[in-house]
Amino acid sequence: MTDTPVNEMSFEQAMKELEQVVGQLERGDVALEDSIRLYERGAELKKRCETKLKEAEEKVAAITLDGNGTPTGTTPVEGL
Template identity: 60%
Template sequence: MADDIKTLSFEDALAQLEQVVTQLDSGDVPLEKSIELYARGAKLKDHCDAKLKAAEEKVAQITLDAKGQPTGAKPAEGM
């Protein structure tokens, strides 16, 4: 289950997370299925958080010239 999540784009993971939330909110899901959905939702949320953090780090690495204009990006530490 978690392996398929690792390959998802942010947008696909977010869409799946929204589906999980909708199903759980409906109240029509049996208990065992609810537990499975909750676990998948937690993994999807973590994946989305990691993708956002990586994007924020890339944006933070954009360098500016003396006029405040972007000149490119410098490699982030550890990349």
């Protein structure tokens, strides 16, 4: 785990650390108190990833082009 506050992490940083946390928890060789701490950190990281994905979705939805390549406004992008 890093010392970087979760709310300052990029999506990539949060996802990488979340994968590490999940890996440690899946191995099951962590003491109970450490498992609780890891689970709490993982929950924060998951929330950060969801927030960053939502921000990206909103940015993509705001970029809609007409047939001439001119931005036309906001249209949600399906699947995000």
